[in-house]
Amino acid sequence: xxxPVLRVENLTKLFGGLAAVNDVSLDLHLGQVHAVIGPNGxxxxxxxxxxxxELTPTSGSIRYLAHGEGEFDLAGLSSDRISRxxxxxxxxxxxxxxxxxxxxxxxxxxxxxxxxxWRIFRGASxxxxxxxxxxxxxxxxxxxxxxxxxxxxxxxxxxxQLEIAMCLATQPRILLMDEPLAGxxxxxxxxxxxxxxxxxAEHAILLIEHDMDAVFAVAHCLTVMVNGxxxxxxxxxxxxxxxxxxxxxxxxxxxxxxx
Amino acid sequence: MRSKxxxxxxxxxxxxxxxxxxxxxxxxxxxxxxxxxxxxxAMSLDLLVGYTGLVSLGHAAFFGLAGYVLAKAAPQYAAAxxxxxxxxxxxxxxxxxxxxxxxxxxxxxxxxIMVTLAFSQMLFFVFHDTPFGGGSDGIYIYAxxxxxxxxxALLDLEDFKVLxxxxxxxxxxxxxxxxxxxxxxxxxxxxxxxxxEHRLRALGFPTFRYKLASYMLSGTLAGLxxxxxxxxxxxxxPEILSWHISGSVLMMVILGGMGxxxxxxxxxxxxxxxxxxxxxQSWFGPVAKHWQLAMGVFIIAVALLLPHGLVGLGSTLKNxxxxxxxxx
Numbered sequence: 001x002x003x004p005v006l007r008v009e010n011l012t013k014l015f016g017g018l019a020a021v022n023d024v025s026l027d028l029h030l031g032q033v034h035a036v037i038g039p040n041g042x043x044x045x046x047x048x049x050x051x052x053x054e055l056t057p058t059s060g061s062i063r064y065l066a067h068g069e070g071e072f073d074l075a076g077l078s079s080d081r082i083s084r085x086x087x088x089x090x091x092x093x094x095x096x097x098x099x100x101x102x103x104x105x106x107x108x109x110x111x112x113x114x115x116x117x118w119r120i121f122r123g124a125s126x127x128x129x130x131x132x133x134x135x136x137x138x139x140x141x142x143x144x145x146x147x148x149x150x151x152x153x154x155x156x157x158x159x160x161q162l163e164i165a166m167c168l169a170t171q172p173r174i175l176l177m178d179e180p181l182a183g184x185x186x187x188x189x190x191x192x193x194x195x196x197x198x199x200x201a202e203h204a205i206l207l208i209e210h211d212m213d214a215v216f217a218v219a220h221c222l223t224v225m226v227n228g229x230x231x232x233x234x235x236x237x238x239x240x241x242x243x244x245x246x247x248x249x250x251x252x253x254x255x256x257x258x259x
Numbered sequence: 260m261r262s263k264x265x266x267x268x269x270x271x272x273x274x275x276x277x278x279x280x281x282x283x284x285x286x287x288x289x290x291x292x293x294x295x296x297x298x299x300x301a302m303s304l305d306l307l308v309g310y311t312g313l314v315s316l317g318h319a320a321f322f323g324l325a326g327y328v329l330a331k332a333a334p335q336y337a338a339a340x341x342x343x344x345x346x347x348x349x350x351x352x353x354x355x356x357x358x359x360x361x362x363x364x365x366x367x368x369x370x371x372i373m374v375t376l377a378f379s380q381m382l383f384f385v386f387h388d389t390p391f392g393g394g395s396d397g398i399y400i401y402a403x404x405x406x407x408x409x410x411x412a413l414l415d416l417e418d419f420k421v422l423x424x425x426x427x428x429x430x431x432x433x434x435x436x437x438x439x440x441x442x443x444x445x446x447x448x449x450x451x452x453x454x455x456e457h458r459l460r461a462l463g464f465p466t467f468r469y470k471l472a473s474y475m476l477s478g479t480l481a482g483l484x485x486x487x488x489x490x491x492x493x494x495x496x497p498e499i500l501s502w503h504i505s506g507s508v509l510m511m512v513i514l515g516g517m518g519x520x521x522x523x524x525x526x527x528x529x530x531x532x533x534x535x536x537x538x539x540q541s542w543f544g545p546v547a548k549h550w551q552l553a554m555g556v557f558i559i560a561v562a563l564l565l566p567h568g569l570v571g572l573g574s575t576l577k578n579x580x581x582x583x584x585x586x587x
Contacts, residue, residue: 052461083463095458097451108451112463117445117472124447170462 003065005030005204006051006087006174011060011075013046020046022228023060028174028204033196035207035219035236043228044208045092048178051206052089053079067173083112088172092179092208094159096151102162103147106134109169134169141165142191157188164192168199175205181214193217216240224248262573269434269521276427280420289491292423294531295430296487298524301511302433303480308509309518310441311473312453313364316372316505317379318481320359321352323500325482326489327386330398338402341416345404345486352482353475355382360474364467376502387497397496400489416490426487430524433480437520440476449473453518514561516568525569533557 004027013021021043028034036044049055051062051074062074066085074082083089097105110133111124125131138147141161146154151162164180177196181189193214199205200218209215215222216236223233224245232245239245276295280288300322307313325348332347333339363374386392403416416422440446448469451459460466489495498504507530515526537543537550546553561568565575 054461078460078465080460080463080465083461089461091458091461095455095461097454097458099454104447108447108459109462111444111447115444115448115464117443117448117469120440120443120445122444123439123442124444125442127444166462 002029004028005065006206007061007063008047008051009061009063011047011050011062012058013043013050013055014058019228021050021057024225024228024230026223026230026233028206029220030173030204031201032220033200033205033207033218034221034223035209035215036223036225037209037212037215038225041227042225044225045178046228047225048089048176048206048208050075051082052087052176053077053082064174083170083172086171086173087176088167088170088174089176090163090167090178090180092182094156094163096159096162096166098150098152100151101148102138102143102151102154102158102165103134105151105162106137106147106165106169107131109166110134110137110171112170133171137165137169140168140195142188142195157184160184161188161192164195173203175199175203177205178208179210180207181209181211189214265521273427273431277424280423285419288423289419290531290535292419292426292491293488294528295423295426296484296491297508297511297531298527299430299433299487300481300484300508301515301523301527302437302520303477303484304508305512305517305520305523306437306441306449306473306480307477308512309516309523310446310453311449311470311477312456313367313470313474314372314509315375316502316509317375317377318477318508319500319502319504320375320379320382321356321478321481322485322488322504322508323386323495323497324355324382325349325352325485326495326499327392327398329404329486329489330393330400330495333400333402333404336401339400339404341404341406345483348486349479349482352485353479356475356478357471360471360478364470364474376505379500379502379505383497383500383502386500392497393495395497397494397498400493400495403490403493422491426491429483429487433483434520434524437480441520445469445472510558514558514568516570519568519570522568522570529569 006028009025011021011024012019024047026034036047038044046055050057053074057075060075064072064074064085064087066072072085097108107130110130114127114130138144141164143158143161143165146158151159154162160180160183167175180192184192189211196205196207196218207215207219219236221234222236222239224231224239226248231248232239232242276291279291304315304318307315328348328351329339329344332344359378363371363378366374387395406413406416414421414425416425448459448464451464452466452469456466485499488499511526511530512523514530515524516522534550534554537553538547540547565571567575
């Protein structure tokens with residue numbers, strides 16, 4: 001297998017005496033979806049926040065093989081720097097610019113790649129390249145028709161879609177998706193699952209999700225976390241078969257798979 | 260809040276202001292010139308408060324600093340050179356903003372208010388308590404700066420009408436300048452910071468640099484207002500650095516409508532004209548001494564009834580009618 005584009009090694013985050021993430025290691029490869037599952041409080045979101053730079057790890061490393069720029073240790077870099085290196089994230093709790101239109105949300109996200117802030121006399125809407133990226137990301141997330149609607153007026157599911165569209169508009173190589181399906185209707189969920197599968201062809205994706213059907217539909221690799229620790233990691237089939245995991249986690253949701 | 264009529268109304272307002280010196284008395288022409296200087300000051304603060312989401316209670320520091328730079332740089336009994344003293348005053352404000360910005364922008368919310376206040380108070384005491392600053396008596400500027408090209412004077416600022424139009428021109432330029440800036444990539448990012456800074460950082464914006472740039476631009480434009488004020492009054496004293504001034508300009512912005520440039524300018528007009536009216540003894544007799552009481556009531560009323568300030572009057576009424584219609 002090719003070298004991983006992101007390699008998390010022995011990552012630990014302590015909050016006081018509590019190890020929210022404890023000695024976690026995992027790899028992300030281009031072209032693959034790596035799903036992280038586990039019960040609430042397992043440390044999945046903390047893991048995302050450590051990789052995206054919202055939190056600083058207590059110990060461990062996050063090595064990122066940037067496109068043609070060599071290797072970076074992301075641990076301790078600021079979240080904006082990490083984003084500019086090509087790592088995009090979507091938030092578990094919808095985190096968008098409510099007073100702006102859906103298009104402006106994505107336009108601003110696309111602007112982040114070409115900030116050109118010194119051009120203070122040129123209208124922000126007059127960059128064709130940025131507008132095209134914004135339109136395209138809206139379309140990918142299924143919001144092509146909703147661009148001119150204020151984000152605050154979108155339905156909950158549409159706001160979740162916008163969250164993903166904004167992430168796409170930053171044109172990342174690695175996508176960190178924190179429960180992208182939470183609160184979405186079945187129709188929208190199918191659309192996003194299809195989108196994730198499509199995106200996986202060219203991106204490396206870290207997917208945190210509670211919807212097991214979706215996870216097993218798209219994941220190439222699965223890591224199970226409980227209480228901040230990895231208890232199992234491997235292909236979905238292997239993880240599904242693991243007695244360890246069934247006992248700790250899947251046992252409740254997939255109670256019918258006794259063997 | 261911004262209707263299609265807004266540019267038309269603003270254009271007419273500027274035309275009326277241009278025409279005013281042909282009909283007004285000297286006292287009122289000078290008063291309106293002072294109001295327009297404060298309008299520049301208020302717009303500069305609005306960039307920070309209304310568009311970047313940083314509420315400063317120390318904006319008088321820039322206003323006063325620029326005034327003092329003019330007073331110190333001017334020869335005692337001759338006219339200063341406009342072309343050198345203005346860049347010097349603005350440069351001093353930009354540098355002061357750069358240094359203080361590095362520190363104050365590490366805080367936010369109530370702490371930002373406190374730290375900006377602290378810095379402006381420090382500057383106040385530097386000029387108040389040192390011989391360098393002329394103490395509490397201040398410094399006179401006997402002659403207004405000259406605007407010359409070669410040996411020909413372009414404008415005679417000693418003429419109060421010329422000074423009025425000059426101020427009007429600068430106020431209009433500052434408005435147009437900020438209007439363009441706010442629509443640029445830079446401006447959109449500032450509004451993003453005000454709305455949701457955390458998310459903007461996650462999208463890859465180095466927000467600290469944007470805030471610092473906004474702080475410097477805001478401080479420099481406040482310096483322009485301070486330079487003009489010192490020029491018009493012919494006098495600086497530590498009062499122009501005091502927190503009263505910072506508080507007044509913040510009230511102008513809130514009164515007119517945060518996040519609206521013409522709102523901030525309108526706030527300056529209403530605030531100063533109302534102050535002038537309420538403290539007029541021939542109108543209000545002995546009550547005029549207590550004008551601050553009436554002003555306080557007015558500001559509380561606006562804050563309670565008009566959440567978007569005076570410029571939001573139209574939309575607030577419309578919303579209210581819509582809501583009433585919905586229930587009925």
